[in-house]
Amino acid sequence: MNINETITIRPNARQYQWQQVEFFGFIHFGINTMNDVEWGDGSESPSVFNPSKLDCHQWVKTFKDAGMKGAILTCKHHDGFCLWPSQFTQHSVASSPWKNGVGDVVAEFSQACHDLDMKFGVYLSPWDRAESTYGQGKAYDDYFVHQIEELLTNYGDVFEVWFDGANGEGPNGKVQVYDWQRYYDTIHRLQPKAVIAISGPDVRWVGNEAGKTRDNEWSVVPIQYSNPNYTADHSQQVDDGTFPLHFDATDQDLASSERLANYTGELIWYPAEVDTSIRPGWFYHENQDEQVRSAEELFDIYKGAVGGNCALILNVPPNKEGLFAAQDIQNLQALGKKIKQLKHLRPKGDFKYYVSSNQLGLNKDTMQTQRLTDSYWQSAVADETPSITLRFEEQQAINTLILQEHILASQRVERFTIYYRKNNQKQQLLSSGTIGYQKIVEFDTLYTDEIWIEFNEFRGDTVCINTGIAGYLER
Incomplete structure (x- = not known):
């Protein structure tokens, strides 16, 4: 099929x-x-x-x-x-x-x-x-x-x-x-x-x-x-x-x-x-x-x-x-x-989302921070590697990310990769599979002011991610 x-x-x-x-x-x-x-x-x-x-x-x-x-x-x-x-x-x-x-x-x-x-x-x-x-x-x-x-x-x-x-x-x-x-x-x-x-x-x-x-x-x-x-x-x-x-x-x-x-x-x-x-x-x-x-x-x-x-x-x-x-x-x-x-829990200080492309016309700098809403981001059809960047106001101690697909548009993501900034370099943190309704991703505590989530494999032409994606501090 x-x-x-x-x-x-x-x-x-x-x-x-x-x-x-x-x-x-x-x-x-x-x-x-x-x-x-x-x-x-x-x-x-x-x-x-x-x-x-x-x-x-x-x-x-x-x-x-x-x-x-x-x-x-x-x-x-x-x-x-x-x-x-x-x-x-x-x-x-x-x-x-x-x-x-x-x-x-x-x-x-x-x-x-x-x-x-x-x-x-x-x-x-x-x-x-x-x-x-x-x-x-x-x-x-x-x-x-x-x-x-x-x-x-x-x-x-x-x-x-x-x-x-x-x-x-x-x-x-x-x-x-x-x-x-x-x-x-x-x-x-x-x-x-x-x-x-x-x-x-x-x-x-x-x-x-x-x-x-x-x-x-x-x-x-x-x-x-x-x-x-x-x-x-x-x-x-x-x-x-x-x-x-x-x-x-x-x-x-x-x-x-x-x-x-x-x-x-x-x-x-x-x-x-x-x-x-x-x-x-x-x-x-x-x-x-x-x-x-x-x-x-x-x-x-x-x-x-x-x-x-x-x-x-x-x-x-x-x-x-x-x-x-x-x-x-x-x-x-x-x-x-x-x-x-x-x-x-939320990171200290302000943080913003930046996206690689935009199908729905959402302002890239004002992505919503609440979760479980009908507001979501959809990448553009021509975007072959959609990504979201979380940029923190100050360096964070972080060990958890929560991701959600907008499942009213079905389940699409098959694989994604998380990167973070270390010594002004983009370092790969981990790669994982499906997301669906919700994915809680845990990892060893790291210190950074920027994280990227790249969607490497997905079904259809776009990804649909709830705007409530959030980064969490070390507990």
Whole structure:
């Protein structure tokens, strides 16, 4: 295929809005928490669910302190136990002693998100080990759609619906063949602004649960990666305790020019989401209290994901009482301080941008310094090596640059090189690959008053870079 044709593939409105959320929380909580297991089998008694101090406000406030903008709740995991009083099953909080059977965790969680101005999302496992119709085709699809309708009708705006890839056998020994398009149509009808993630058409799973990203992450990829069967084949299928720690290098190159050279199929905009947990498990286990990821490790994961053309969803599991453990809170608050510092630090004194050519007529000396806006720079068609120069008022100690493509014009940059001035000479610092929505580039601290970014390889005739490119001081 002609690689330049890929720039016609661009995000839709809900994908673009989702990408700007960047970082959000995940809550794995339910009957598995009470039984101290990762996966239940659907035979659990709802009588064990009775969190004595459940506080969704604490969860969401901690997420906000960590620098997140939204949160997703596991409303139903593979065990089928529903954290809301579903009208279509007895395997729910309505059959539990918690709040005498009239409680609704989903309602409390969505209200906490609303109160703290955080986006609210739902995880709903398609695999339901408690439901007798699972594996019976349409009968189960009817049941599952009813539950989707409950969650997307009764709890306000939803920004993401998260479908797991796990899919085991039902009571009849058969694996359910999901009517995915029916599920998608239901979601689009009830929550048209919500993206459907992982086993869905809008957001792609990065491919592991270890918090790892590819060196070059493309949002324009072959349509085959959106097939739920592909996701299922690469997802965890048994509770063996090792999958969350495993990083498989399979399909490291999804959509480079070399990979697409002989591709003749359809391409889609399908950005990646990185999911990982603050602990070894997804649900809370007291014996993992000493294995909570540090703020430093979480910050590295954040920079790799959010700074690697992905979004990051970080799981934090509440304990049996319904609260986050103290160590988790402490590490998340420290993470939030690091992220805030990264977002707000700027070089000392004034600095200006200069560009090698200009397609849009922006004044070269007045490039905007804010980020995440629709204002962007586009190079001229005749400019074969577009570049941006950052000229500082005084010499800086600097070790980080943040770059953003204007993804409403697609993802174009394949390779760029950074140079800096040293002893009045132009010195090469590093060369890197894709940018996409955002690239956080770190390097050993250097001292300079001028930096150049040259775009060496790109798709189409121009590059489109958000004017919010920023240089950051040593932290």
